Amino acid sequence: MSGGGPPAEVLPLPVGTVVRLGRRVRVKDGGRALIGGAPTRVLYLTSAASGLFDGRELTVRDRATAVLADRLLETGIADPVVGSLPSGDPTQVTYVIPVRDRPAQLDRLLHALVVSGPSGSADSADPLGSGDAGGAAPHTVGARVIVVDDASVDVEAMRAVARAHGARLVELAENVGPAGARNAGLQLVTTPFVAFVDSDVVAHPEAVAAMLPHFADARVALVAPRVLGLPGDRGLNWIGRYEDARSSLDLGGDPAIVRQRARVSWVSSTFLLGRVDALADGFSADMRVGEDVDLVWRLADAGLRVRYEPAATVWHEHRTALVTWMARKAFYGTGAHPLAERHPHDIAPAVLAPWSAAVVAALLAQRRWSVPVALGISAVTVWRLAAKLSKSGHPVRVAAGLTASGLLASLVQAMALLLRHWWPAVAIGCLFSARLRRAVLVAHLVDVAIEHRRTRVRLDPVRFALLRRLDDLAYGAGVWVSALRGRSWGALLPDLRRRRP
Incomplete structure (x- = not known):
């Protein structure tokens, strides 16, 4: 039966969709000006448009x-x-689960993916659920699962786990790394969506259920959940408690768009839910680290959206032994140069506007003229910015707020350069400069105070400070190793351009 009316109009978002202003977004001028976003901007609305909001x-x-x-x-x-x-x-x-010689972890993950009945799987508040994977009777996972064995030494152990859970096992003859293993599994996917899950994760189907609605937006290609630490059977040691509050994989409790120079600029491949037809060939198979960042940035450059959804939660088995913990942090740092080769405009360890870079340089000089010069530069910035905000009812007030926010962000980035990205060079400089030593000491104390309060970590300030610096030292060392291997300083140089090319 053919319809006689015009075709229904295709809207960017389904009718009934509700969007909520981000927690950090400021509303000014009676709702006509919105300040925030990624990167920060001022968005002006007409009176009619501002009247469409309910709060x-x-x-x-x-x-x-x-x-x-x-x-x-x-x-x-x-x-x-x-x-x-x-x-x-x-x-x-x-x-799709890439794995190599982790039969116990794989068994635990597949057990968690079981759908136990109409009410769903295990309680999502309990990562291990009410059952115990060890010793449980064989069962079949309630989902399509492809386990990609990346050339395990004990292949038979992997076969036994996959067989016990009814998962499809793909065996690779050569070790190709997580990216290549995921791609091998992606080629076999026949459903519209694929969930990439690392084997050292515990994830329940509720996580996928919380992320799937995002794909009602046709531009969304990838969604990532919040990654929390998996509780240990004997509790967490002090490294575990630090990771529980300050993990590299935990991107916080606020939802966000993910792309270059945004508040959340990357998500981990620990767990990713993607639209198959948007992923093309998947990950860059030649990358053993940073392949998740590369995928996100390529999708963003293609005009697609990546969402971070903390309402969905998975649990990762963090490393809690000092040597392996620091080695993993350093490994993350070694992805800097490969990313710099592929995304030279996005890998900078700090992005500073020229005026904020000048203010930071003046303050670091620690001279009598430092504060007056910094105030003078900031005042000129406010004046110039206010001239561009002619639509605002209070241009000077708004410009002052934006300048203060920009300066604070620049100072935080400068502290990170001193303590994290540039520490080998800074350590040498401290041998010869008392001013640099003072700057490092102040940066350390401020950083520890802010992060200890913000994260509410279950650690005393002394141990937290020690682990915070070891975290930075390990990651920074990885960045420098990466730069030296690649014979390029691209991953260490700040970006002083106003806008991303």
């Missing part, structure tokens, strides 16, 4: 609200309310 939320009702909501999502000023989006179908997801 800090906007509901898609027609084309006008759909276009406005899409714009807010694209700028990073708002995030979708997951509960307002159509729920996805978990049966349309295939799990």
Whole structure:
């Protein structure tokens, strides 16, 4: 039966979608100016557009609200309310698990992916669920699972685990690394969506269910959950408690768009849910580290969206022995140069506007003129910025707020350069410069005070400070090793351009 009316209009977002302004977004001028996003900007709304909001939320009702909501999502000023989006179908997801010689971890993961009945799987608040993977009777996972064995030494152990859970096992003759193993599994996926899961993870189907609604937005290609530490059977030691609060994989409790120079600029391949037809060939198979960052940035450059959704949670088995913990941090750092080769405009350890770089340099000089010069540069910046904010009802006030935010962000980045990215050179400089030693000491104390309070870590300040610096030393060493191997300083140089090319 053919319809006689015009075809239904395709909207950027489904009717009923609710988007909410980000927690850090400031509303000015009676709702006509929104300040925030990724990167920070001032977005002006017409009176009619500002009247569409209900508090800090906007509901898609027609084309006008759909276009406005899409714009807010694209700028990073708002995030979708997951509960307002159509729920996805978990049966349309295939799990791809790259693994090498981790039969116990694989067994634990496959056990967690079991759907135990109509009420769902194990309680998502309990990563290990009510059952115990060890000694449990064989069962079949309630989802499509492809386990890619990346040339394990004990292949038979991997076969036994996959067979016990009814998972499909793909055996690679040569070790190709996690990226290549994921790609091998991706080629076999026939469902619209794929979930890449590392074997040292515990994840329940509820995580996928919380991420699938994001794909109601046709531009979303990839969604990542929040990654928390897996509780140990005997509790956590002090490294475990540090990682529980300050893990490299935990990107916080606020949802975000993920792309270069955003608040969340990358997500880990620990667990990723992707739209198969948007992933093309998948990860860069020649990268053994940083392949997740590379994938996210390539998708963003293609005009697709990557979302971070902390309402979905998975648990990762963090390293808690000092040597292996520091080795992993250093390994992360070695991805800097390969990323610099592929994304030279995005890998800079700090992005500073010329005026903020001048203020930071003046303060680091620690001269009598330092503070007056810094204040003078900031005042000129406020004046110039206010001239560009002619649509604002309070241009000077808004410009002062933006300048203060930019300066604070620049000072935080400068501290990271001193303590993390540049520490080998800074350590040598401290041998000859009392001013540099003072700057490092102040940066250390401020950094520890801010992070200890922000993370609410279950550690005393002394041990937290020690691990915080060891974390920076290990990662920074990896960055320098990477730069020296590649014979390029691209991953160590700050970017002083105003905008990303």
